[in-house]
Each structure stands twice: as C-alpha cells, then as structure tokens.
Amino acid sequence: MGLLSRKATCNSHGQDSSYFSGWEEYEKNPYHEIQNPKGIIQMGLAENQLCFDVVEKWLEENPDAASFKRDGKSIFRELALFQDYNGLPAFKKALAEFMSEIRGNKVTFDPNHIVLTAGATSANETLMFCLAEPGDAFLLPTPYYPGFDRDLKWRTGIEIVPIHCSSSNGFKITKAALLEAYQNAQNLNLKVKGVLVTNPSNPLGTTISTQELNLLLQFIASKNLHLISDEIYSGTVFKKPGFVSAMEILDQNYKHDHQIRKQVHIVYSLSKDLGLPGFRVGAVYSNDEVVVAAATKMSSFGLVSSQTQYLLSAMLSDKKFRRKYIRENQKRLEKRQRMLVNGLEKAGIKCHKGNAGLFCWVDMRHLLGSNTFGAEMELWRKIVFEVRLNVSPGQSCHCSEPGWFRVCFANMSEPTLDLAMQRLKAFVVDSTTTTVTSLGIRSWNTNSITVTTTLSNQLDTKRKSVAKWVFRLSVQDRVSEPRDR
Ligand SMILES: Cc1ncc(COP(=O)(O)O)c(C=O)c1O
Secondary structure, eight states: OOSSOHHHHOOTTOTTSHHHHHHHHHHHSBOBTTTBTTSBEEOSOOOOOTTHHHHHHHHHHOHHHHTTEETTEEOHHHHHHOOOTTOOHHHHHHHHHHHHHHTTTSSOOOGGGEEEESHHHHHHHHHHHHHOOTTOEEEEESSOOTTHIIIIIITTOOEEEEEOOOGGGTSOOOHHHHHHHHHHHHHTTOOEEEEEEESSOTTTOOOOOHHHHHHHHHHHHHHTOEEEEEOTTGGGOOSSSOOOOHHHHHHHHOTTOHHHHHTEEEEEESTTTSSOGGGOOEEEEESOHHHHHHHHHHGGGGOOOHHHHHHHHHHHTOHHHHHHHHHHHHHHHHHHHHHHHHHHHHTTOEEOOOOSSSEEEEEOGGGOSSSSHHHHHHHHHHHHHTSOEEOEEGGGGTOSSTTEEEEEOSSSOHHHHHHHHHHHHHHHHHHHHHHHHHTTOOOEETTTTEESSOOOTTSOHHHHHHHHHHHHHHHHHHHHSOOOO
C-alpha cells in the first residue's frame, strides 16, 4: 500500500494526452512577436480574446461594478461576507437573461433552476455525481472535447462509451451509432445513465441539427436515460444554420411531458461566450428540482466568488451591452473563422464546414504517411516541433479516423494567425516536395511553376493534385508575402 490515495497516483486524469502535452511544449517555447518570433504559436487553446475591448469599454463606463460599489457607496463588507451557495439572486437572473438572449429569446430560463459552479468543468462533474454511480456510463459522440476524460471520469469513477461518428455523413449523430454505443456499453457490463453532447460541438465547430436533437430525445425517452447538453459555445454561433438548444426542442415537443423534461440538463459557462475562463463562472440548468437541490449543495466545493457575481450581474443585466456584445462577438468570430479557412485552403488543406465555436476541424488526411493514428502522431509532432504550431490531434478528441486536427483561431491576433498560415503552407510545400523527391523525381521548374518530371504513379491521385495545387499557390504567394524564415 502506498502512502497516497489511488486517485492521487492513478493516471486517469488524462494529462498525458497529446492535447495537454502540446500545451506543455508551447509553454517551453511560446511565440512572441518580438521576444520569440520563432516560438510555438498556440492554436490548441479554445480561448476567445476577440471582444475584450467591448468588455473593457463597459468596465470603464461602469466603474462602480468593479470597485465593489452600489450607487457610489462601498459594499465591500457585504461581498466579503457573502457565502450563500444559492448564489446572488441578481446574478442568476442576469445569467438566465443572457442565456435566453443568446437563444434569440425563444426559450426562457428560470433563475431558480440555475446552480452556479466554478466553470463548466465543475458543472459537468457535478452532474455526473448527481446522475450516476461509479462504474456507470455516459455515451458521448466522437470526436469530443479531450477535457471530458478528466471532467466526467476522474473523480467520479464514471465511464465514457463513445458514439462513433464519421466524416462520411459530416460526423452527424445517427440512430445506428447511438444503438451501437448502447450495446457496446452493455457488452462491457456498464449501466448506461445518459448521453452527453456538446452543442455547438467542440471540436467540430458545428451546431447539432434539430433532427439530431429530436433523435437524442427519442433515444433517451425510449431507454429512460438523461441527456446533458453542454451549451458552453451557444453564443459563438456565427452562421446559419443557427443554434437550437435542447431546451427549445423540449418546449416545442415535450411541453407537458414532465418526466422527459426532468431528464434533460444544460451546462453553461461564461468561459467561451464572454471570454472569461479565468473568472470561473459556470452553471447547471435542470428542470429536476432534486438535481437542482443536490447540485446546489455540491456547489460548495466550487463556488463562484461574490465579487465576480456582483460584477457580472451588473454587466449582464445591462440589456444594451448584452445585445451589442453578442452581435459583435459573432461578427468577429465569423471573420476570424473565414481567415483561418482561407489560409488553410491556400495550403491545400480543407476544413469540416463549421458555423460556430472558436476552432475549425481540419482535414489533414492527405498529409499522413499512412492511414493510422501512428502517422497522425508523426504529423502532429512535425506540426508542433517543425512548423511550431500547437494544434490538437483528432486522436486526443477520440476521433475514429486518423488525420483530423482541431485548430483554434480566437486566442491570437490577426497577424499571428497570418504567420501561422504562412508557416503551415511552407511546411506543406516542403513536405510534398520531399515526397516527390523521395520518389525519384528530380527537379521543379520554379519559373513556369510546373513539375518537370512526370509524377510517379506511386503517388496517389489525391496527393498528386494537392502537391501541384499547393506548389502553385505557394510560388504565387512567395512573390507577394514575406516568409517566416
Ligand atoms: C465542451 C466544453 N465543456 C466544458 C469546458 C470547460 O469550460 P470551463 O472553463 O467553463 O470550465 C470546455 C473548455 O474548453 C469545453 O470545451
């Protein structure tokens, strides 16, 4: 017997995943425009830094809120002593309004059904503690947010069973995939307690369709399960089709079905939509009062500080600010996503068609040496160490197909994103040139932008066209754009 607990010494935290080790590499050599221009650019972090100026402007115009004052008088002592785990009523009301506003006011949220938590991390774990016993399982569509292996499983003892989604239908959730996952769990002797989805999806950057939501609700009704809808990215939807919350479908199709309503729970947070992960503000929303009561008691372990609640209740109850922020945030995210998609396209790389989130789900299957996760890791290492971009490999998101990567776009400036794209393009050109050379093809005619030797039939058709296309684009760009090296 060791001196420490099994929990403290087991490695089920998931810290060894390439998702986290990419961050470690970044920490060792972080890119800085002036101090470290050859450093690693962080594209593995889903942070939203695009609207800080809008928040800062509001803070400037509302100095009382951040300096613990009400009508000019200090409320420091009141806030310093406040420790009610039900949360500040004014904050819960403002948060409920913000959540409704994001959903185009098609649904309303009752502040009494909100439990405040230290971020969505804590909200998801709290729901696991409320809904399942150690050893029970939740079904999750793949690819999924790598942090779930820690948040849902580590301290609770819950198991995740993947619902395998595939690129062949745009990673949509199907009835067959749900049933297969359910059967797999049973084969493993695991009791299934529910399904957890992220809507919009991290890492896909897409919203879940009404059809899929209906399917999920029918599925949980037929098997008597819970549905957790992690809607942490609900305010990042910038393009059609718009966002439909699980709550909206409940209101439309299950208005009077109290049982099903009790089985659906929403997770929310201000980490992404408002860009405040450091503030640690999250929430569980449930129609089941027993879940609300239990989660409220559990929230003692991860409360939101009273000064944060006070500041944000002032900010989010300001209707004008709310509207402006939501609109501006979506506009800027759309522009950024387009920049990334266009940049990747110039490097001959395509993305899964996204309409939300702080990242793109990028298809680099054509750059793999073979169709294996080993080849994906090899490519990932090159991207981290040679191209010096930290991106998240699909394997860390439990994707069933090798060659997909999550690439974030909202945690850096436009020039940094530009530089990242130049580096990637140079890498693709170099690696496709190397591939061709290694296959016995000698020289490139860089003036006429054609390959002088006939391409070997050892190259597959896809790879061939990408190499040509990228090469052509890169030579054009070399004329007009400075390169990184
Ligand atoms: C889908 C999803 N859920 C939960 C979290 C955790 O968020 P928070 O910072 O609010 O704990 C993240 C963070 O990336 C996420 O992507």
